Amino acid sequence: MTMIVDVRQSFKSFVLDASFTSTGGVTALFGRSGSGKTSLVRAIAGLSKPQRGRIEIDGDVLLDTERGIFVPMHRRRFGYVFQEARLFPHLSVRQNLLYGKWFAPKSAQVENISHVVELLGIGPLLDRRPGNLSGGEKQRVAIGRALLSSPRLLLMDEPLAALDDERKAEILPYLERMRDETAMPIVYVSHSVAEVARLSDRVVMMSDGRVEISGTPSDVLSGSQVLATERREAGVVLSGTVEAIDSAHGLATVRLSSEVLVVSNARAQVGQSVRLHVPGRDVMLATRKPEGLSALNILEGQIAQMDAEGEGMVRVKIRCGEDVVLARITGLSVERLALQAGLPVYAVIKTVTLAR
Amino acid sequence: MDWLVLSEEEWTAVRLSLRVSSVAVLVSLPLGILVAYVLARGKFWGKSILNGIVLLPLILPPVVTGFLLLIVFGRRGVVGSFLADYLGIVLSFRWTGAALACGVMGFPLMVRSIRLSIETVDRKLEEAAGTLGASPLWVFLTITLPLILPGIIAGMILAFAKAMGEFGATITFVSNIPSETQTLSAAIYTFTQVPGGDVGAMRLTIVAIAISFAALLASEFMAYLVGRKVAVE
Numbered sequence: 001m002t003m004i005v006d007v008r009q010s011f012k013s014f015v016l017d018a019s020f021t022s023t024g025g026v027t028a029l030f031g032r033s034g035s036g037k038t039s040l041v042r043a044i045a046g047l048s049k050p051q052r053g054r055i056e057i058d059g060d061v062l063l064d065t066e067r068g069i070f071v072p073m074h075r076r077r078f079g080y081v082f083q084e085a086r087l088f089p090h091l092s093v094r095q096n097l098l099y100g101k102w103f104a105p106k107s108a109q110v111e112n113i114s115h116v117v118e119l120l121g122i123g124p125l126l127d128r129r130p131g132n133l134s135g136g137e138k139q140r141v142a143i144g145r146a147l148l149s150s151p152r153l154l155l156m157d158e159p160l161a162a163l164d165d166e167r168k169a170e171i172l173p174y175l176e177r178m179r180d181e182t183a184m185p186i187v188y189v190s191h192s193v194a195e196v197a198r199l200s201d202r203v204v205m206m207s208d209g210r211v212e213i214s215g216t217p218s219d220v221l222s223g224s225q226v227l228a229t230e231r232r233e234a235g236v237v238l239s240g241t242v243e244a245i246d247s248a249h250g251l252a253t254v255r256l257s258s259e260v261l262v263v264s265n266a267r268a269q270v271g272q273s274v275r276l277h278v279p280g281r282d283v284m285l286a287t288r289k290p291e292g293l294s295a296l297n298i299l300e301g302q303i304a305q306m307d308a309e310g311e312g313m314v315r316v317k318i319r320c321g322e323d324v325v326l327a328r329i330t331g332l333s334v335e336r337l338a339l340q341a342g343l344p345v346y347a348v349i350k351t352v353t354l355a356r
Numbered sequence: 357m358d359w360l361v362l363s364e365e366e367w368t369a370v371r372l373s374l375r376v377s378s379v380a381v382l383v384s385l386p387l388g389i390l391v392a393y394v395l396a397r398g399k400f401w402g403k404s405i406l407n408g409i410v411l412l413p414l415i416l417p418p419v420v421t422g423f424l425l426l427i428v429f430g431r432r433g434v435v436g437s438f439l440a441d442y443l444g445i446v447l448s449f450r451w452t453g454a455a456l457a458c459g460v461m462g463f464p465l466m467v468r469s470i471r472l473s474i475e476t477v478d479r480k481l482e483e484a485a486g487t488l489g490a491s492p493l494w495v496f497l498t499i500t501l502p503l504i505l506p507g508i509i510a511g512m513i514l515a516f517a518k519a520m521g522e523f524g525a526t527i528t529f530v531s532n533i534p535s536e537t538q539t540l541s542a543a544i545y546t547f548t549q550v551p552g553g554d555v556g557a558m559r560l561t562i563v564a565i566a567i568s569f570a571a572l573l574a575s576e577f578m579a580y581l582v583g584r585k586v587a588v589e
Contacts, residue, residue, distance in 0.1 A: 045487055047483060047487070072486075072491075073486045074486050074487075074489050074492075075489075079488075080487035082480070086480050086483075088481060088484075089503075090503060099485070099498075100488035100489050102489075102490075146488070149487075
């Protein structure tokens, strides 16, 4: 699948002028609220009509303002999962799920309902009405409904934003399974670094209606642009392979380019390639090798770069062999430890989570 | 209790009233939904004028409405002569004319009720249906229409009640001809105009009360059935 998007649209308070391409997998549209992510994804879906632009998927032109082409949303066959579930209240869960099937071309129907129901764990809900489902259940049904309309692309506009952390944690594994078990290309809108790091293959970062940068999650999420967007959660995404499993403690040993990290997740399998998210706020620095610490991961390295990022915080880039981690520490700590580029330090990593 | 037994003529008036009211409601329903939809969703010049025209029969004296109908739909009226000459449809002094008068009088009530319910439909649901592949017509039929069903039912009942009680416009437009245009209301009026007619008027009044009550109960029951299906998310 190849999708080319290039749209320009003026709104009352800002101008959307963005373009990106996707070659399948999960493309994350990432940026703070008000950066134009939702406007862009609405334009892709055909819910709004840009003044100028071009949208093309596998050679099929859906929008070309120069040639006066605008394919209405119901003929685009793009599934759309909204922030709120938008289930039809007068239909049962089963009828909601099957709604799109009436309109999909018979030749395009690849997903069968039992697979989707099993994938999303909504079997027990089928005969219920949307009115008495929980927020997480509603959103899972909405995702299933979009999948069963046999779309050629799934657009997800902050599908977890309206849910509390517990519900998010309930749905994320289903999204991962969906990504891994269906070949559906996905455009995933989010302002959460954690979600993007966990789900996406490619990140398109937006601000003020424009695309700031796009690339792999590890490139984009460790860049200074992200720090401006969401400082607290920023960090690095590291790729590696699972080397060993300690099932007694529920730990996995992951080999990175040169370093080794221990991660608490027993679901991983030996040999599996994984991505780790290390938030900058959870990395401490020490000038001497610390002892008697509960932290499992202490890396030896050298300070490569230091940037003040305002509010008294400093971002320190530490090179450990061939891997790089970010630490976000206070200016006072920098002064006390007399940190400077080139100084050998120990990076104490408090938390590291499996991103994939 | 012999005085309670309806005469053949009175039965005819009751049946005629039911037929006139039902036809008036059913024929005006599609137009009512269309006009309500246009008023609720449309953005065009002259919308308030259309709204005014629709509401006019509610405000005008019924006799004036009846007279206007007579001018337009009468044998020599602009529309009336066309219908009579080319389609062979005569409305004046026929029960069909009574249905037209009743439909016009009930129209504002029907449109208002349906319009209000269209305005409360969450358009985000229609958007969602569109992204699932439903064309605007299918969206209307499968999402909007089921969601506004309670409003449609309420509008139909209101219009039916109005039609059952309609007197002024009907008698002006199609007169008071027994077994052709003499509806329940007109028959009661006729009874009150003759000496000793009170008993007959009372009989028909009881019938009118029974019909109104049945219509009300039916609407409540239907609203209950629909409300059970259209529970708010």
